[in-house]
Amino acid sequence: MKTIILEQPGRLVLADTPQPSFDPQKEALVRVHRVGVCGTDLHAFHGRQPFFSYPRILGHELGVEIVEVGSNEQGLRPGDRCAVEPYLHCGRCIACRRGAPNCCLNLKVMGVGIDGGMREFIAVPLAKLHRANGLSWEQLALVETLCIGAHAVYRADPKPGELALVIGAGPIGLSVLEFVQLAGCTPIVMDTNPKRLAFCREKLHIAHTIDATQSPLENLLEISKGELATVVFDATGNPSSMMQAFRYVAHSGKLVFVGLFQGDITFNDPDFHRRETTLLATRNARPEEFIRVIRLFEAGKIAIEPWVGERAKFEEVPDRFLLWTAPDRAIIKPMIVFD
Numbered sequence: 001m002k003t004i005i006l007e008q009p010g011r012l013v014l015a016d017t018p019q020p021s022f023d024p025q026k027e028a029l030v031r032v033h034r035v036g037v038c039g040t041d042l043h044a045f046h047g048r049q050p051f052f053s054y055p056r057i058l059g060h061e062l063g064v065e066i067v068e069v070g071s072n073e074q075g076l077r078p079g080d081r082c083a084v085e086p087y088l089h090c091g092r093c094i095a096c097r098r099g100a101p102n103c104c105l106n107l108k109v110m111g112v113g114i115d116g117g118m119r120e121f122i123a124v125p126l127a128k129l130h131r132a133n134g135l136s137w138e139q140l141a142l143v144e145t146l147c148i149g150a151h152a153v154y155r156a157d158p159k160p161g162e163l164a165l166v167i168g169a170g171p172i173g174l175s176v177l178e179f180v181q182l183a184g185c186t187p188i189v190m191d192t193n194p195k196r197l198a199f200c201r202e203k204l205h206i207a208h209t210i211d212a213t214q215s216p217l218e219n220l221l222e223i224s225k226g227e228l229a230t231v232v233f234d235a236t237g238n239p240s241s242m243m244q245a246f247r248y249v250a251h252s253g254k255l256v257f258v259g260l261f262q263g264d265i266t267f268n269d270p271d272f273h274r275r276e277t278t279l280l281a282t283r284n285a286r287p288e289e290f291i292r293v294i295r296l297f298e299a300g301k302i303a304i305e306p307w308v309g310e311r312a313k314f315e316e317v318p319d320r321f322l323l324w325t326a327p328d329r330a331i332i333k334p335m336i337v338f339d
Helices: 039-045 137-156 171-182 194-202 216-223 239-248 269-274 285-299 314-324
Strands: 002-008 010-015 027-035 062-071 081-085 121-125 129-131 163-167 186-189 210-212 228-234 248-255 279-280 306-315 332-336
Touching: 002 314, 010 314, 027 137, 062 121, 062 137, 081 137, 081 285, 129 285, 137 171, 137 228, 137 248, 137 285, 137 332, 163 239, 171 186, 171 228, 186 194, 186 216, 194 210, 210 216, 216 239, 228 239, 239 248, 248 269, 306 314, 314 332
Parallel strands: 163 186, 163 228, 186 210, 228 248, 248 279, 306 332
Antiparallel strands: 002 010, 027 062, 027 121, 027 332, 062 081, 081 129
């Protein structure tokens, strides 16, 4: 079967690999139709992704079709369209027992800790398939990205009318933005890329955007009438941005780190205490978020038209990937097509 392998940082190769075996009582064999490319894949390409080893088959944002499956309680059948929940948890550790399989102590993420979906076929545990026959392949491939934003906003639990600052207008930041708006908050987007800020204004109709290179604190104070943001999400994975984000949180507000990097974060402790800031991490998403995102798609509450900026066939991916990593790229979500 056609497979794309990241052999080492900066080197993607096309390969022909055997079709995977699977346990029909626990897994389904699925055909991959679409693979969304996200920041995790791009960081892995550059050798900057935590929890990662090489060689690796990337791909965890998947729109798939069931090819073979045994009898099962979910009623899954060949031909069903599904989104994939790519987080394989143990079910036994303290996080799993507390209802947080997204941060399982023994978590393996497809395309990160184990091989993922940049190939024609893959075996997926039945519990990790979310059927949605009414959605397109690209909608299905976007479900996981949107779940990241849904979970981050769930963690913050903002109330309608709150001023919410989203730092980083890449795919993850935009997924956060989607659920910030659904929560009834007033959104502000901050980024260093003028093309992405223009995208937010022109395509997503965001009234307030801030160029992070041009007096960001002063601009935020002007928008907030001097009170700052009651909830701040940093989706950059950039240590400088993450440490600066503490400055943007209003007294009694919350800061949520959606992105991550390989290193330490420092902040001024007296300032942190004076504001009584709540600092939160958010990792992956829960099964509930997959169900919610699919229902929102089915209800027409989320539109994918602004998201997918470029499509590439299997054989084009190694050449396109380097272009997708360019710092000034305006493409929000590249999509790999296996049809």
